[in-house]
Amino acid sequence: MRRRLIGRAATYAALLFAAALIVFPVYWMATTSLKIPRDILRTPSLWPHSITWNNYAILVADKGFLVAIRNSFVVSATVTLISVAISSLAAYSLARFPTRFRGTIGRLILFAYLTPTSLLFIPLSIIMAQLRLSDSLVGLVLVYLTFSLPLSTWLLRSYFRSVPRELEEQGTIDGLTRLGALLRIVLPLSAPGLAAVSIFTFTGAWNELLLALVLITSPGARTAPLALNFLISSDTLPWGPLMAGAVLSSVPLVLLYFVAQGFMVQGITAGSVKG
Amino acid sequence: MSATAHPTVTVHRRRPRLSATVQHALFAYGLVLPTVLLLLGLVGYPFLYAIVIAFTNRVVGNAGHFVGLANFRYLVQSPNFWASARNTITIVVSSDILKLGIGLGLALLVNQKLPGRGLFRSILMLPWAMPAFVVFLIWRVIYAPIGGGLNLLLHATGLYAGTVDFLGERATAMPSVIAATVWRGFPFWFVSLLAALQTIPAERYEAALVDGANAWQRFRAVTFPGIRQVVVITTLLSSIWTANAFENVWLLTQGGPSDSTMVFPVLAYFGMQTMQLGQAAAVSVAMLPALALLVFAATAVAERGGED
Numbered sequence: 218m219r220r221r222l223i224g225r226a227a228t229y230a231a232l233l234f235a236a237a238l239i240v241f242p243v244y245w246m247a248t249t250s251l252k253i254p255r256d257i258l259r260t261p262s263l264w265p266h267s268i269t270w271n272n273y274a275i276l277v278a279d280k281g282f283l284v285a286i287r288n289s290f291v292v293s294a295t296v297t298l299i300s301v302a303i304s305s306l307a308a309y310s311l312a313r314f315p316t317r318f319r320g321t322i323g324r325l326i327l328f329a330y331l332t333p334t335s336l337l338f339i340p341l342s343i344i345m346a347q348l349r350l351s352d353s354l355v356g357l358v359l360v361y362l363t364f365s366l367p368l369s370t371w372l373l374r375s376y377f378r379s380v381p382r383e384l385e386e387q388g389t390i391d392g393l394t395r396l397g398a399l400l401r402i403v404l405p406l407s408a409p410g411l412a413a414v415s416i417f418t419f420t421g422a423w424n425e426l427l428l429a430l431v432l433i434t435s436p437g438a439r440t441a442p443l444a445l446n447f448l449i450s451s452d453t454l455p456w457g458p459l460m461a462g463a464v465l466s467s468v469p470l471v472l473l474y475f476v477a478q479g480f481m482v483q484g485i486t487a488g489s490v491k492g
Numbered sequence: 493m494s495a496t497a498h499p500t501v502t503v504h505r506r507r508p509r510l511s512a513t514v515q516h517a518l519f520a521y522g523l524v525l526p527t528v529l530l531l532l533g534l535v536g537y538p539f540l541y542a543i544v545i546a547f548t549n550r551v552v553g554n555a556g557h558f559v560g561l562a563n564f565r566y567l568v569q570s571p572n573f574w575a576s577a578r579n580t581i582t583i584v585v586s587s588d589i590l591k592l593g594i595g596l597g598l599a600l601l602v603n604q605k606l607p608g609r610g611l612f613r614s615i616l617m618l619p620w621a622m623p624a625f626v627v628f629l630i631w632r633v634i635y636a637p638i639g640g641g642l643n644l645l646l647h648a649t650g651l652y653a654g655t656v657d658f659l660g661e662r663a664t665a666m667p668s669v670i671a672a673t674v675w676r677g678f679p680f681w682f683v684s685l686l687a688a689l690q691t692i693p694a695e696r697y698e699a700a701l702v703d704g705a706n707a708w709q710r711f712r713a714v715t716f717p718g719i720r721q722v723v724v725i726t727t728l729l730s731s732i733w734t735a736n737a738f739e740n741v742w743l744l745t746q747g748g749p750s751d752s753t754m755v756f757p758v759l760a761y762f763g764m765q766t767m768q769l770g771q772a773a774a775v776s777v778a779m780l781p782a783l784a785l786l787v788f789a790a791t792a793v794a795e796r797g798g799e800d
Contacts, residue, residue, distance in 0.1 A: 241645075338761075420623075
């Protein structure tokens with residue numbers, strides 16, 4: 218009994234230590250974004266002495282950060298819509314139809330998923346220049362499909378496999394076409410899976426820096442990571458506005474994640490129970 | 493008459509069946525066609541194009557011509573190429589080991605029936621929910637010599653009274669990059685390992701206890717076989733992603749001080765910035781053999797897992 222108590226105390230001590238290591242950088246981001254410049258550099262301390270929203274004002278007014286957030290949102294939402302729409306068709310085919318090339322196509326999609334951006338960014342920048350799509354959000358959407366499309370196809374394929382086949386067969390007997398069965402039966406049943414895949418796709422596009430750095434040149438087309446990247450390449454490092462930008466860039470994603478966490482887990486377990 | 497009537501009957505009987513099969517196949521291929529075409533155009537073609545460029549002296553604004561292995565000869569003679577190779581391997585191997593150790597340790601702790609485990613699980617996954625660029629910008633501020641959180645923490649706890657320029661000194665730059673990479677990357681291991689641990693039936697542990705196995709023997713006989721597959725696939729995926737990560741080094745050190753944290757993706761980006769597209773592509777292509785090995789292994793493991 219005593220040994221169990223000691224073991225439990227040690228477990229909590231380890232977990233609290235790990236949690237502190239996780240929370241400290243987040244705390245540092247939040248407090249730095251609220252500090253006045255003197256508290257950041259001249260008399261630095263672990264706690265803010267006075268709180269200011271000035272860093273946010275500078276970021277939004279002088280650096281046009283809201284435009285960058287809007288660009289990020291437009292690009293990520295468009296990439297998510299396109300890739301979920303197209304990949305759900307492909308995933309359904311790969312999950313349901315035992316065609317001759319199914320294995321080959323599945324493997325190619327996995328290869329595409331694992332092909333790193335660091336290998337593709339040079340040719341993609343040349344190709345986008347030839348298509349006259351560099352420095353445009355349309356071009357950015359197009360190149361982001363290189364990682365979002367394979368990812369969403371791969372995830373949706375395993376999700377569709379867990380949707381019971383009987384319901385579609387019932388639907389086709391009731392006079393639906395195969396496409397009708399997909400649109401009216403499979404997709405609605407897969408709503409949790411589609412939501413989870415959409416979040417992964419949106420996050421991937423929201424976080425991307427290298428391709429944006431290579432393709433986007435005009436300040437008006439910058440996405441959030443790109444705008445913050447240019448903030449640190451200036452001579453004086455504006456820690457306050459930089460951390461304000463970090464807060465604004467992560468709040469949508471962290472909210473999305475915490476709202477969807479239970480829902481996503483529920484979707485995944487519902488899928489495995491059905492399968 | 494009967495000889496001619498017979499085929500017409502069979503043809504008549506077969507045609508709808510045959511065309512149904514063809515229709516079926518056409519429908520199946522029609523659904524994958526947009527995805528396959530887009531991936532051929534956006535991944536397949538650029539992939540081959542990268543290899544072609546690596547064998548040319550292409551610069552921005554001039555397509556150049558075939559130069560054979562000249563770019564690769566240039567690379568193996570340049571010290572920053574070998575620095576990048578060493579650093580990329582160092583980051584991948586050390587961060588994989590740390591992520592496995594930390595992720596598994598925490599997964600074993602959270603896998604116990606504890607009050608508050610849900611809260612700890614959510615907190616431990618927080619770095620994964622945050623964008624990578626945000627994470628590395630935060631660490632850049634934390635590592636700063638003046639006003640950086642880490643120096644202030646060292647002072648406040650009395651561990652060290654001086655000031656460390658974590659990202660500015662050769663001795664500390666690489667460990668600092670690795671620490672930030674591990675902070676951002678361990679939750680993926682933690683979640684995967686926790687999910688694997690939860691699939692191990694409790695009866696197996698009870699049986700091992702009845703047999704008188706101690707904690708280490710239980711880990712060897714029950715826990716490890718249950719998570720081995722997940723450890724293998726996670727190691728492969730994490731190695732591919734870490735070897736090709738750009739944000740961590742770019743936002744923290746840009747490869748400095750003096751190449752001590754330079755890695756392949758950042759070196760390739762610098763090559764592109766100096767307009768030397770052929771040489772820059774050769775940097776990426778030089779990684780390809782090692783990368784292909786990891787990708788083929790990951791594909792084989794993933795497909796084996798998918799068939800179960």
